[in-house]
Amino acid sequence: MALATSSISEDSVQLRIFKIIVIGDSNVGKTCLTFRFCGGGFPGSSEATIGVDFREKTVEIDGEKIKVQVWDTAGQERFRHSLVEHYYRNVHGVVFVYDVTKLSSFHNLRTWLQECEGHAVPALVPRVLVGNKCDLLEQVEVPSGLALNFAKAHKMVLFETSAKDPSQAKNVEKIFMSLACQLKAQKSLPYRGSNRPHSSNERDVAGVTKNICPC
Numbered sequence: 001m002a003l004a005t006s007s008i009s010e011d012s013v014q015l016r017i018f019k020i021i022v023i024g025d026s027n028v029g030k031t032c033l034t035f036r037f038c039g040g041g042f043p044g045s046s047e048a049t050i051g052v053d054f055r056e057k058t059v060e061i062d063g064e065k066i067k068v069q070v071w072d073t074a075g076q077e078r079f080r081h082s083l084v085e086h087y088y089r090n091v092h093g094v095v096f097v098y099d100v101t102k103l104s105s106f107h108n109l110r111t112w113l114q115e116c117e118g119h120a121v122p123a124l125v126p127r128v129l130v131g132n133k134c135d136l137l138e139q140v141e142v143p144s145g146l147a148l149n150f151a152k153a154h155k156m157v158l159f160e161t162s163a164k165d166p167s168q169a170k171n172v173e174k175i176f177m178s179l180a181c182q183l184k185a186q187k188s189l190p191y192r193g194s195n196r197p198h199s200s201n202e203r204d205v206a207g208v209t210k211n212i213c214p215c
C-alpha cells in the first residue's frame with residue numbers, strides 16, 4: 001500500500017500525517033462529526049459542503065504526535081465536482097457515515113463503498129461505519145442489528161453516535177482515534193526520525209504487532 005506519509009513540522013518535530021476521508025449522503029452529519037472531533041463543538045448552523053473541507057487535529061498515540069487530517073467531503077453530487085479523484089489519493093482511512101433516522105442513507109452506503117473500491121483504495125486501508133444522529137431516538141429507522149451485519153460483512157467497526165449530543169463527544173473522538181491507532185500499528189507506515197519513541201506495542205514471534213493502543 002503506497003502510504004506516502006507527508007510530514008509537517010510542528011515546533012521543529014516532523015509529524016506524520018494520517019489522511020482520513022469522511023463520505024456519505026448529504027445531510028447525514030459528516031461536517032458536524034468532523035467539527036466535533038477537530039474543534040470539540042457542534043456548529044450552530046452548517047451549510048451543505050461544497051467540494052471538500054479540511055480540518056486537522058494533532059493527537060498523541062504511544063508517545064508519538066500524529067496529525068490527523070480530516071477531509072470532509074460533499075455528499076451532494078452537484079457539489080462534488082471533479083475532486084473525487086483527489087479525495088481518495090493516498091488516503092489512510094475512510095469513515096462511512098449514514099443517518100440512523102434516514103434508511104435511504106444507510107442503503108446508499110453500497111454506492112459509497114463502490115465509489116471507494118472504484119478508486120482502488122487498498123484493502124489494508126482501515127474503514128469505519130458511523131450511524132449518526134442517535135440523539136433522535138424516536139426517529140430511528142436503521143436498527144442496530146442491520147447496521148452491525150452490514151459492518152461485519154464489510155470488515156468495519158460500527159459506531160452509533162451523535163455529533164450533536166455533547167455526552168457523545170468521547171465516542172466521536174473514538175471513531176477517528178480507532179483509525180489512527182490502526183494506522184500507527186500498521187508496520188508499513190515508515191517512521192520518520194531516528195529516535196523512535198518508546199512504543200507500548202509488543203511484537204509477537206511472527207512479528208505481528210499486537211496493538212495495545214490507548215484508544
Ligand SMILES: Nc1nc2c(ncn2[C@@H]2O[C@H](COP(=O)(O)OP(=O)(O)OP(=O)(O)O)[C@@H](O)[C@H]2O)c(=O)[nH]1
Pocket residue numbers: 024025026027028029030031032033044045046047048049050073074075076132133134135136161162163164165
Ligand atoms: N439531531 C442531530 N442533528 C445533526 C447531527 N449531526 C448533524 N446534524 C444536523 O444535520 C444537518 C446536516 O449536518 P451536516 O454535518 O451539515 O451534514 P453533511 O453530511 O456534512 O452534509 P453535506 O455537507 O451536504 O454532505 C444539520 O442541520 C445538522 O445540524 C446529530 O448528531 N444529531
Ligand SMILES: [Mg+2]
Pocket residue numbers: 030031032047048049072073074075
Ligand atoms: Mg458537510
